[in-house]
Amino acid sequence: MNDRPTIIGGLVIALVALTFPIWYSVGAGRPGPPPELELPADESQCVEDAASMRANHMDLLDRWRDAVVREGRRTYRSTNLGEVEMSLTKTCLGCHRNRETFCLRCHEYANVGGEGPAGGVRCWACHLEPEGN
Amino acid sequence: MNVLISLAAVVVLFLVGLLGGLPVLDIVFGILLPYAALAVFLGGLVYRVLGYARVPVPFRITTTCGQEKSLPWIRQAKLDNPSSIWGVIGRMALEVLCFRSLLRNTRTRLLEGGRLAYATSLTLWLAAMAFHWSMLVILIRHLRLFTQPVPGAVQWLQDVDGFLEVGVPVIYLSTLVFLVALAYLFLRRAVNPQLRYISLLDDYLLLFLLLGIGLSGFSLRHLIKTDIVAVKELTLGLATFRGVSLATLGTISPLFFGHLFLVCALLAYFPFSKLVHMIGIFLSPTRNLANNNRMVRHVNPWDYPVKVHTYEEYEDELREKMKAAGIPVEKE
Numbered sequence: 001m002n003d004r005p006t007i008i009g010g011l012v013i014a015l016v017a018l019t020f021p022i023w024y025s026v027g028a029g030r031p032g033p034p035p036e037l038e039l040p041a042d043e044s045q046c047v048e049d050a051a052s053m054r055a056n057h058m059d060l061l062d063r064w065r066d067a068v069v070r071e072g073r074r075t076y077r078s079t080n081l082g083e084v085e086m087s088l089t090k091t092c093l094g095c096h097r098n099r100e101t102f103c104l105r106c107h108e109y110a111n112v113g114g115e116g117p118a119g120g121v122r123c124w125a126c127h128l129e130p131e132g133n
Numbered sequence: 134m135n136v137l138i139s140l141a142a143v144v145v146l147f148l149v150g151l152l153g154g155l156p157v158l159d160i161v162f163g164i165l166l167p168y169a170a171l172a173v174f175l176g177g178l179v180y181r182v183l184g185y186a187r188v189p190v191p192f193r194i195t196t197t198c199g200q201e202k203s204l205p206w207i208r209q210a211k212l213d214n215p216s217s218i219w220g221v222i223g224r225m226a227l228e229v230l231c232f233r234s235l236l237r238n239t240r241t242r243l244l245e246g247g248r249l250a251y252a253t254s255l256t257l258w259l260a261a262m263a264f265h266w267s268m269l270v271i272l273i274r275h276l277r278l279f280t281q282p283v284p285g286a287v288q289w290l291q292d293v294d295g296f297l298e299v300g301v302p303v304i305y306l307s308t309l310v311f312l313v314a315l316a317y318l319f320l321r322r323a324v325n326p327q328l329r330y331i332s333l334l335d336d337y338l339l340l341f342l343l344l345g346i347g348l349s350g351f352s353l354r355h356l357i358k359t360d361i362v363a364v365k366e367l368t369l370g371l372a373t374f375r376g377v378s379l380a381t382l383g384t385i386s387p388l389f390f391g392h393l394f395l396v397c398a399l400l401a402y403f404p405f406s407k408l409v410h411m412i413g414i415f416l417s418p419t420r421n422l423a424n425n426n427r428m429v430r431h432v433n434p435w436d437y438p439v440k441v442h443t444y445e446e447y448e449d450e451l452r453e454k455m456k457a458a459g460i461p462v463e464k465e
Contacts, residue, residue, distance in 0.1 A: 004187075024280050030374075033366060034362050051384060055358040055359050056358050059301070062300075109365065110361045111283040122298070
């Protein structure tokens, strides 16, 4: 007895499964660079440097929430904009007025659950978006 | 000693990986090494499996647990000693998905009065299940970095995995289970003297490598963050063979390269380590051969036509001499 055909068949299945990302992306038309984000037209700087915001904005929001909810402090001394109010709706979305073309577009690309397609729930179930986008 | 050497090896690997944060070296650690590691991983696996495939299978192993198929009034252990292909598939599936043979792990103890007692010990099974399944979940979750659009199943898994909704970003349950299980699997070797005695350098090395990957991954998500969008540009660039711009590569933190380099080391080492059991398990003869020796004729694959010299031929050749010596012959 020799089980070569079965073994080779299994090997092919294993290889197909292990290289899933490669053929999936080829099937999806080899997606290119991340989507363009709509940045505020009338402002040039974020509360902190853009690079640090890209990596750490969720930390900042987390710290803001703790400061507001647990300690009752509402002003934040930022690096770039002086004192700002610690508010998701009023400050962040005050500049980044369109959540869809900014926060959401990026989160969809990185598949962030908290605010992505299935989400929206986690923050925006309670927090408001500015009207009239 | 083995523990310290392997720990030091993983720390050194990690520190080397951090060099990926430097310009130019980021091309090496971000693009060249991952492709090389993947090639070694896939090529090595194919090589190992082709090696297994060349081994002939003379006979079915009957000495697995359970009653084999016999007379109609003797109940067969259909899963432990299957005689059909479906039984084999069932046995294999239970082994691969539930690690059934680890359930046979026992603990031996000398009770008072010198009585020897055996008891089932489920901790190894539990830790192995926790470790392997959480690793699968973690691997699937990583697809969010390698696919665009991300399959809905990945999002679903993320939601289920993060159902505790603790922390921003949420702490995934699988991350915690993975780290705790690995810590247990290490302590098991380090604390138990018998196990320590049979543990090799490579056993510790793999555990530390996996722990290093887990801890650096946890840090990347929760402690020392990096720009995930840039990381995704890199990883997606690798999957689509499109590459990534140097500017983007430059914004990724050294910690990420440390994480990636440990993964590359694991991938490249995989085919040469005990980890090939990922594929080898499917080829274990006590799991994948139906016990049908009494139903099917199994011809020994290394049988070849042997040149024989029968007694009749022998006698034909020497009859005269035998007669002369008075030796009795069959044919006159």
